[in-house]
Amino acid sequence: MSNTGIGSRSNSISNSAHEQAVSEPSSPKLSASRSASPSSMDPGSPMGLGDADPNVVKSLKPLEVNTSYEMPTGKDYPINPAPRDRPVRLYCDGIYDLLHYGHMRALEQAKKSLPNVYLMVGMCNDEDTHSRKGKTVQSDRERYESMRHCRWVDEVIPDAPWIVTQDFLDLHEIDYVCHDDLPYASAESDDVYAFVKAQGRFLPTQRTDGVSTSDLITRIVRDYDKYLRRNLERGMSPKELNVGFLKEQELNIQKQVSVIRDHIKKNFLGTREDLVGELEDLKAELRHTKQHWDDRRQDFVREFTSRFGSQVNKFFGRKRRDQDDSPQEEGSPVKRTRPGSAKDSDNLSSETEASGSGTSGQ
Numbered sequence: 001m002s003n004t005g006i007g008s009r010s011n012s013i014s015n016s017a018h019e020q021a022v023s024e025p026s027s028p029k030l031s032a033s034r035s036a037s038p039s040s041m042d043p044g045s046p047m048g049l050g051d052a053d054p055n056v057v058k059s060l061k062p063l064e065v066n067t068s069y070e071m072p073t074g075k076d077y078p079i080n081p082a083p084r085d086r087p088v089r090l091y092c093d094g095i096y097d098l099l100h101y102g103h104m105r106a107l108e109q110a111k112k113s114l115p116n117v118y119l120m121v122g123m124c125n126d127e128d129t130h131s132r133k134g135k136t137v138q139s140d141r142e143r144y145e146s147m148r149h150c151r152w153v154d155e156v157i158p159d160a161p162w163i164v165t166q167d168f169l170d171l172h173e174i175d176y177v178c179h180d181d182l183p184y185a186s187a188e189s190d191d192v193y194a195f196v197k198a199q200g201r202f203l204p205t206q207r208t209d210g211v212s213t214s215d216l217i218t219r220i221v222r223d224y225d226k227y228l229r230r231n232l233e234r235g236m237s238p239k240e241l242n243v244g245f246l247k248e249q250e251l252n253i254q255k256q257v258s259v260i261r262d263h264i265k266k267n268f269l270g271t272r273e274d275l276v277g278e279l280e281d282l283k284a285e286l287r288h289t290k291q292h293w294d295d296r297r298q299d300f301v302r303e304f305t306s307r308f309g310s311q312v313n314k315f316f317g318r319k320r321r322d323q324d325d326s327p328q329e330e331g332s333p334v335k336r337t338r339p340g341s342a343k344d345s346d347n348l349s350s351e352t353e354a355s356g357s358g359t360s361g362q
Contacts, residue, residue, distance in 0.1 A: 060208070063105065065112040072204060075181070080200035083175065088114050090203065091174040093122035093160050095129055097136040098216050099146045102208040109205040110178040111152040120172060121153050122160025132162060132187075137217065163192045169201070176203035229255055 071079040082088050090110050096103050111119050125140045138146070144158050161168055163186060164177060181204035183191035196202045220227060229251050231241055238248045 060105070063108050063112055065115070067115055069114060075204070077197035077202060078200040079203065082114055087116045087118040089118050089120065089173055089175045090178050091120045091122060091172065091176070092178045093124070093164065095133065095136065095213070096121075096123055096143050096147055097138055097213045099143070099150070100211055100213070100216065102211040104150065104152070105208045106178075106180075106205050107150060107152040110203070113178070113203060113205075118154050119152060120155045120157055120174070121147055122157040123147060124162055125159045128162045162186070163188060164196060166195070169196075174201070176201050178203045178205050180205055180207040225251060225254060
């Protein structure tokens, strides 16, 4: 397999590096041991991460350099004695997507497992990874470059095989393959490291619980809307985030609700006073509005009366006179007049005259 790519070196360069490491123990690349970071740069974190979660830091014990060449015992597979006349060539392989402290601690264990170690890391490409395990967050080139900056790694081997082969071990002169010793199954085998263990060339490391690439992806999926809002607020367009119009509006509403909720939580007393004051202002405004329309109602009545009052009176007076002068219909009651009135006197005189003339004629 070609050794070209990020961090790769030819065998001749590697051999010269081995010789330099033996003659110069203080070499920053292949020194027998690495000194711990100064306390001012490493406030309690075994990884040198000053902003690490303090709960995680307390639960993780610092890893110490093994100063002896003794191999672990009590395993159900043999482990060959380590060479002492040159750096021990250790190999770790994996996907290393979203490189995290679980990955780093495994590599740190390998680097510190023996007094003088040259650590190689093989990383599978996207084609093999996507077909066998699924889609990664980072591309293979991004993963290679991230690993190249790890302080424990001396060489990155890109396009590493999914399963370590004998030819690969011989090509890179690997003394031990490092991995946690739980069986790692694949389509080809129940344990891809079985033949390495049988040869005595497997050196176990301890897996760090509580963190994995899958856990990190789960966090992102769980808080999907929050990360979308975060990136929208930082200037990314909905198109870049593959977000439709309705989703964008939903996120905007969520943001407004969140801002209001946070404001109320942070300023509960002040907000309560503000709300009380606003309610009082609202009540005063309603009272003012009611009084205004009461005054306007009286003005309307007065203005209407002054403008149309005479016409209204004329209209109703004319209508009353018309009703009085209208002829009476048949069957309507006869109007009676009061006795002693002028009309009654006239009628009485007429009747008397008619009676007298009738008598004289007889």
